Amino acid sequence: MILGDLLGSVVQNDDGERLGRVADARFVVDGAPNGLLADARLLGLVVSPHSWSSFLGYERNSITQPWPLPQLLRWRHRGSFFVLWEDIAVLGERSVRLRPGYTAYSPALDGNGQE
DSSP states (O other): OOHHHHTTOEEEOTTOOEEEEEEEEEEEEEEEEETTEEEEEEEEEEEESSOOSOOTTTTSTTOOOSTTHHHHHHHHTTTOEEEEGGGEEEEETTEEEEOTTOOOBOOOTTOOOBO
């Protein structure tokens, strides 16, 4: 699957309730280097109930300039959450279904708290 095909996909819980759309993906670079860099691994997806556009990096809580852009983007993505790849049950064509009991984490990059 190509990441561009996944962005904007509708995300549903295990009962089929619409939770939002895929706004972003988070990767980690870990493992032994393969050539110059280690391999990237998909950690999970950011789901936004109001907008599927990118956060443009403003999910980092410390970024506040240029005002009012950070405030506008945070408002557009209010209620967003991060879900681990392991919590995805089904990837369909333009849809994602989460497994029962999934955990919704904060999308902020400098925090690991749950919502």
